[in-house]
Structure formats: structure tokens, C-alpha cells
Amino acid sequence: xxxxxRRLGASGFFLLLACSENDVVVGAxxxxxxxxxxxxxxxxxxxxxxxxxxxxxxxxxLPDTLGFDDxxxxxxxxxxxxxxxxxxxxxTSTxxTSTxxTSTxxASTxxTSTxxTSTxxTSDGDVLxxxxxxxxxxxxxxxxxxxxxAAAPVYDQFxxxxxxxxxxxxxxxxxxxxxxxxxxxxVTVGTPNDEHLVPTENDHYYRNRLAEYLATKxxxxxxxxxxxxxxxxxxxxxxxxxxxxxxxxxxxxCSKFGARTDDFLEGGSQIAQCFPEGGSxxxxxVVFTMGGNDVSSITQKGGEATPEEVxxxxxxxxxxxxxxxxxxxxxxxxxxxxxxxxxxxxxxxANPFEFTDGSGITSACKPAxxxxxxVGSFDLSxxxxxxxxxxxxxxxxxxxxxxxxxxxxxxEFMRIAxxxxxxxxxxxxxxxxxxxxxTGPDADTTNRCYKGPDAELWFDITCFHPSEAxxxxxxxxxxxxxxx
Numbered sequence: 001x002x003x004x005x006r007r008l009g010a011s012g013f014f015l016l017l018a019c020s021e022n023d024v025v026v027g028a029x030x031x032x033x034x035x036x037x038x039x040x041x042x043x044x045x046x047x048x049x050x051x052x053x054x055x056x057x058x059x060x061x062l063p064d065t066l067g068f069d070d071x072x073x074x075x076x077x078x079x080x081x082x083x084x085x086x087x088x089x090x091x092t093s094t095x096x097t098s099t100x101x102t103s104t105x106x107a108s109t110x111x112t113s114t115x116x117t118s119t120x121x122t123s124d125g126d127v128l129x130x131x132x133x134x135x136x137x138x139x140x141x142x143x144x145x146x147x148x149x150a151a152a153p154v155y156d157q158f159x160x161x162x163x164x165x166x167x168x169x170x171x172x173x174x175x176x177x178x179x180x181x182x183x184x185x186x187v188t189v190g191t192p193n194d195e196h197l198v199p200t201e202n203d204h205y206y207r208n209r210l211a212e213y214l215a216t217k218x219x220x221x222x223x224x225x226x227x228x229x230x231x232x233x234x235x236x237x238x239x240x241x242x243x244x245x246x247x248x249x250x251x252x253x254c255s256k257f258g259a260r261t262d263d264f265l266e267g268g269s270q271i272a273q274c275f276p277e278g279g280s281x282x283x284x285x286v287v288f289t290m291g292g293n294d295v296s297s298i299t300q301k302g303g304e305a306t307p308e309e310v311x312x313x314x315x316x317x318x319x320x321x322x323x324x325x326x327x328x329x330x331x332x333x334x335x336x337x338x339x340x341x342x343x344x345x346x347x348x349x350a351n352p353f354e355f356t357d358g359s360g361i362t363s364a365c366k367p368a369x370x371x372x373x374x375v376g377s378f379d380l381s382x383x384x385x386x387x388x389x390x391x392x393x394x395x396x397x398x399x400x401x402x403x404x405x406x407x408x409x410x411x412e413f414m415r416i417a418x419x420x421x422x423x424x425x426x427x428x429x430x431x432x433x434x435x436x437x438x439t440g441p442d443a444d445t446t447n448r449c450y451k452g453p454d455a456e457l458w459f460d461i462t463c464f465h466p467s468e469a470x471x472x473x474x475x476x477x478x479x480x481x482x483x484x
Contacts, residue, residue: 152407157411160418167480168350168425169481171421171422171423180250181274182286184270186255187474188206189234189253190206190208206478208232214285215250220250222251224248240256254271260293261290264290280340280341285482286345289349289350289474291413294409314401328412346422347423348481350424350425351425357432427474439455
């Protein structure tokens with residue numbers, strides 16, 4: 001393997017909530033597609049890739065992943081769940097979640113199906129709790145995450161139904177699946193890193209874990225042994241940033257490194273690749289992660305904006321954010337168009353995550369060591385590496401405008417899920433507390449997402465991609481959303 005020297009790769013990204021401990025910025029890094037250049041190339045790329053000449057933008061990087069031998073399962077969903085954007089509540093370390101209701105919550109009514117919420121007969125000295133009205137999604141699922149006035153997506157305005165697990169929405173009852181199709185970026189493809197360079201070391205990828213689970217749950221055909229192994233692996237032959245084999249049995253994978261939302265129907269044409277006949281007569285489940293490359297593109301451009309663009313409020317970048325959402329909307333509208341799937345189609349996708357636990361302290365990602373094949377662990381603790389700076393991302397001049405743009409895009413992800421009655425996994429919220437600020441021996445115990453000394457890091461050495469534990473967590477989120 002040799003290092004690619006073109007650009008920062010695809011897949012995970014982080015939201016820049018602050019560029020210092022005192023200044024809040026909302027944005028994103030990583031999953032940058034063709035917009036990150038220069039030194040960023042060597043941050044994630046560990047194998048040579050070949051450009052995607054068929055897309056609207058170049059998709060060439062081969063990013064990293066992984067970093068753990070022991071996988072910590074997703075914590076009990078009754079535990080406080082966090083968000084990478086300041087959603088405004090209280091410190092999760094002090095919240096008793098034993099009383100949090102886990103029944104399906106309709107955010108339009110706040111009904112948690114718990115029955116009488118009074119504390120008892122006041123004649124016996126009991127005190128009735130004050131009626132404060134319906135709980136918000138944040139209050140129900142993510143208690144303990146900072147001041148309520150902070151910039152945050154307000155999902156309640158779209159009246160989604162949230163699953164009892166709080167891993168995602170519950171708009172679909174998914175049954176009778178006969179075919180599974182994966183779309184999206186490198187989080188879905190699965191990527192190598194310093195600890196898992198060999199392409200056959202791929203059982204930890206969330207896509208592969210989910211596929212194995214779905215094959216058992218719905219009695220699906222995985223194909224022959226060789227085909228299934230090639231389908232689970234990234235393309236180490238052509239280095240195209242996709243699966244070595246697109247189809248095996250009842251499973252297809254058209255996800256690709258560096259993909260953006262325009263690659264669903266335009267650019268990379270993922271939907272056309274996976275549905276060349278314009279649909280399927282089989283009951284189909286479509287799963288994907290997407291949007292990280294889009295947000296990182298916006299973030300990079302915002303950091304390079306001219307004074308005139310800043311003064312105007314970055315109108316071009318707000319337009320790009322809306323176009324990103326429109327591409328997603330168009331893709332799901334295509335999938336849900338009557339007649340394409342006469343026996344039904346289900347869609348489940350995730351919003352993106354970030355590695356700073358809502359702090360924006362990007363310098364926290366300083367890998368302590370790296371595993372070198374056939375050599376062993378190499379100590380990097382003495383090297384002061386700011387991965388965000390290496391990737392070429394700069395602070396925005398207008399932090400409020402940046403927050404507004406990114407929050408708008410995140411809200412659009414939820415609006416689209418409600419509009420089409422498909423499901424969104426709240427991966428962004430779940431990953432907070434498992435980044436580089438709130439975990440490890442130097443964890444910031446005052447961080448709003450801090451979960452305690454045993455919380456495991458869910459990111460790998462690249463900072464931008466899930467570790468083995470992170471992939472396990474993503475698998476659990478999708479599994480919970482699909483099951484309910």
C-alpha cells in the first residue's frame with residue numbers, strides 16, 4: 001500500500017461547533033469528496049484509488065476506519081443520548097434516565113402512552129407534578145446536553161414519530177423484506193485503517209453486520225461463499241472506493257467513497273446502478289448514510305469566504321445546503337414513486353456524526369499511536385497534529401450564519417423523512433459522548449456529553465470515521481430502527 005496524495009476522503013465528518021473553547025461554530029469536516037485538497041490527502045488515504053470519472057465530482061480517496069479489538073455495544077437506549085449540536089439541556093452525567101419513558105413517542109402530541117402521570121392522591125400528602133405540557137424530542141430522548149438557547153435542529157416542528165429506543169424515527173413497520181440495497185458514502189462502504197488494512201477484515205463494518213442480521217431475520221439469500229465475501233469487502237483490485245462486488249444473492253451495495261446526495265440520481269448514479277430496471281418487484285429495504293461530504297464542502301468554502309460573502313450571510317452556501325437537501329428529497333421521492341416497487345419499499349438513512357462531543361475542539365483529535373503492519377505500534381503522542389488544520393479547514397468569520405446553515409440542513413433531513421414517511425437514524429445525537437473530548441484518560445468531565453470514565457471512543461485514528469466500536473453502534477441504531 002502507498003499513501004494517496006489527492007484529497008481528503010469520503011465518509012464520516014465532524015461538525016465544527018467551536019474553533020476555540022469559547023467561540024461556537026457549527027460546521028463539518030471530513031467526508032469532503034473533492035473539496036478538500038493538499039495536505040488533507042494524506043490524513044485519511046492509506047491506499048491508492050482511481051478517480052470516479054462518471055460522477056459530477058471526483059471521488060478518489062480511500063479513507064480510514066476502525067481502531068478497536070473489543071467492541072462496546074450500543075448503550076442502553078434509556079441512557080441519556082447526546083447531540084453534536086448544542087441542543088440545550090443539562091449535563092448528562094447527572095440525569096437519572098430510569099424514569100424516561102421508552103414507548104413510541106409521537107412528537108406532535110408528546111403522548112408517551114404512560115397513562116396517568118400524577119404522583120398520587122394529594123389528600124395523603126402526595127404532590128401532583130406540575131403540567132408543563134408535552135415533552136420535546138430532546139427532553140424525551142436527549143436530556144442533559146447544554147443550554148436550551150444554543151443553536152440546534154428542532155425536529156419537533158415536523159411532528160416525527162420517534163421510536164421507543166430513541167435511535168431514530170418510527171414511521172414504517174418493516175416486514176417481509178425480500179431484497180436489501182445499500183447506498184451512500186464510505187461509512188456504508190466500510191474503510192480500512194492502520195489496524196485493519198487487509199480487505200478481508202471487514203466483519204466489523206456496520207453494513208456487513210446489518211446484512212448478516214437481515215439475512216437471518218428475513219431468510220435472505222447471501223449468494224455463494226466467494227460472492228458474499230467479495231460483496232462485503234472494499235475494492236482492493238480497482239481501488240474504486242466501492243465494494244469489490246456490487247451484488248450477492250438478495251443484497252446490493254452501490255455506496256461509494258466521497259459520495260454526496262447528488263450521487264443518488266446524478267453524478268455517481270447510485271440508484272440507477274442498483275435499480276437498472278427502474279425499481280423491483282421484490283419488497284425492498286434501502287439503507288444508507290449520506291450527507292457528510294456535502295456538509296464538509298460547505299464548511300471548507302465558508303472558511304475561505306470573502307468579506308463580501310460574509311457580510312451577505314453566505315447566500316451561496318445556504319443555497320448549496322438547500323440543494324443538498326433537495327437532492328436527498330428527489331432520491332427518496334424516486335424510491336417512493338408509485339409503481340416502482342409494487343410490493344413495497346422501505347427506506348432507512350442516518351444523519352451524520354462528529355468527533356468533538358459538541359465542543360468543537362478539533363485539536364482534541366491527536367492520535368496517540370498508529371499500528372504499522374509487521375512493525376507494531378508507533379508512538380505519536382509527542383507529535384502535535386491538528387487534523388482539522390491538516391485537512392485545510394478554517395474558522396468561519398460569522399459563526400451564527402454557519403450555525404444557521406448547518407442546522408437548516410439537519411432539519412431538512414428530518415423534514416424529508418416525515419414527508420415521505422421513511423425513517424431517519426439519529427446517528428449525530430447518539431455519537432456525542434463517544435468522541436475525542438469526552439473519552440479517554442484526559443476526558444473533559446464537564447463536557448455536556450460526558451458519559452463517565454468507561455465511555456468508549458467510537459472514532460478511529462483518522463478522526464472522521466467510526467472505529468470498530470463505532471460501527472457496532474451504528475449497526476445497533478439501524479437494527480433498532482428497523483425492528484420497531
